[in-house]
Amino acid sequence: MLVIIFQLACSAFFGSICHTDLGTEYGENAVTAYAESNHGPDGSLFLDPYFKPDLENLNNQKVLDAGCGAAPWSIYAAKQGGEVYAIDIQESMIETAKKAIQSANLINKIHIATGDVASLPYKHNFFDKAISICVACNLPPESFENHFVELQRTLKKDGVAVIGAPSSLDIIFSNGSTTDSEAFLHIQQVLDQLPDNPTAEIISEKLLQLEEVLSATFYLKNNRLAHVANESNLKEGEKIWRKLPTLIVPNCYYSKEHYINIFKKYNLSVEKVDFPHFKDEEERLAYNKTAATHSKLGQAYVLHAPFVIYHIKIQKEDLPKAKVPMTNTVKMG
Numbered sequence: 001m002l003v004i005i006f007q008l009a010c011s012a013f014f015g016s017i018c019h020t021d022l023g024t025e026y027g028e029n030a031v032t033a034y035a036e037s038n039h040g041p042d043g044s045l046f047l048d049p050y051f052k053p054d055l056e057n058l059n060n061q062k063v064l065d066a067g068c069g070a071a072p073w074s075i076y077a078a079k080q081g082g083e084v085y086a087i088d089i090q091e092s093m094i095e096t097a098k099k100a101i102q103s104a105n106l107i108n109k110i111h112i113a114t115g116d117v118a119s120l121p122y123k124h125n126f127f128d129k130a131i132s133i134c135v136a137c138n139l140p141p142e143s144f145e146n147h148f149v150e151l152q153r154t155l156k157k158d159g160v161a162v163i164g165a166p167s168s169l170d171i172i173f174s175n176g177s178t179t180d181s182e183a184f185l186h187i188q189q190v191l192d193q194l195p196d197n198p199t200a201e202i203i204s205e206k207l208l209q210l211e212e213v214l215s216a217t218f219y220l221k222n223n224r225l226a227h228v229a230n231e232s233n234l235k236e237g238e239k240i241w242r243k244l245p246t247l248i249v250p251n252c253y254y255s256k257e258h259y260i261n262i263f264k265k266y267n268l269s270v271e272k273v274d275f276p277h278f279k280d281e282e283e284r285l286a287y288n289k290t291a292a293t294h295s296k297l298g299q300a301y302v303l304h305a306p307f308v309i310y311h312i313k314i315q316k317e318d319l320p321k322a323k324v325p326m327t328n329t330v331k332m333g
């Protein structure tokens with residue numbers, strides 16, 4: 001109930017999208033845009049294939065889809081034989097998810113709930129697997145930490161969690177229709193048009209003009225919206241705005257080191273970290289040759305990973321803390 005009152009107050013105050021004390025409220029337009037575009041062309045290439053294998057051949061395993069959004073992955077997991085528990089804090093997202101689940105004829109396989117990933121309504125040691133894809137970046141600091149406490153609590157020993165998060169936030173990822181420096185200039189032009197202390201609606205309206213930009217991050221600096229040119233200028237938990245292919249989302253910033261520290265703190269053993277990107281220009285050009293116009297990817301995708309995917313195993317006893325190296329794809333022994 002409190003959650004709903006909070007969301008109503010938030011929508012009334014900020015219009016379409018906003019940061020709340022519980023997580024990101026996307027608003028109606030963004031819910032539709034998100035349900036339609038899902039993770040966008042870069043996500044289809046550099047995010048989805050890195051957690052999809054964990055949702056295959058599930059054979060009645062209990063799977064948590066934390067922050068399920070429009071439930072594309074709950075549906076996928078249910079089709080793969082999982083007993084799925086999907087939860088999201090936004091009523092409008094849950095309504096969209098319910099419709100998708102009904103159309104897929106999977107209402108008996110997916111238990112769907114409105115709720116907070118930082119306070120899960122499930123028993124201890126209940127799940128075999130969990131996915132949390134681009135959800136923790138929506139959470140304010142206290143909820144961020146509690147989300148991982150809750151994954152530790154609700155997953156079985158040796159259970160597996162896959163956590164997806166945005167990466168390389170100081171990089172402008174474009175669709176390649178302009179050069180990186182042209183995209184940068186366009187961003188500066190749009191930022192110059194914004195007033196001091198811009199509202200969520202104005203931020204959303206103006207940043208959506210950056211059609212060629214598939215991913216770029218912004219923050220408030222001295223009351224002005226500024227482009228994040230260097231991640232080290234951001235504080236852990238700081239509010240940020242991300243321009244994605246067809247929507248603008250308010251998020252909170254967490255560095256990779258912060259994720260790793262929280263995993264260590266709660267005995268979430270990191271088995272592997274993926275930072276997928278094109279290995280060279282040749283690979284990018286080959287991909288673009290066959291990709292549809294709206295799915296082409298610019299040069300930044302050669303050197304930089306737009307997402308990071310953490311593969312976690314749940315330990316239930318205290319273990320010596322291991323140092324996690326960060327490379328393109330790391331397997332932990």
Ligand SMILES: C[S@@+](CC[C@H](N)C(=O)[O-])C[C@H]1O[C@@H](n2cnc3c(N)ncnc32)[C@H](O)[C@@H]1O
Pocket residue numbers: 022023024026038066067068069070071072073087088089090093115116117118132133134135138139143
């Ligand atoms: C970027 S979307 C990702 C949706 C889905 N995981 C996917 O990959 O398609 C993030 C989702 O997290 C949800 N969310 C934000 N804060 C939350 C919270 N505290 N508890 C549950 N869900 C939350 C949002 O409503 C939104 O649906």
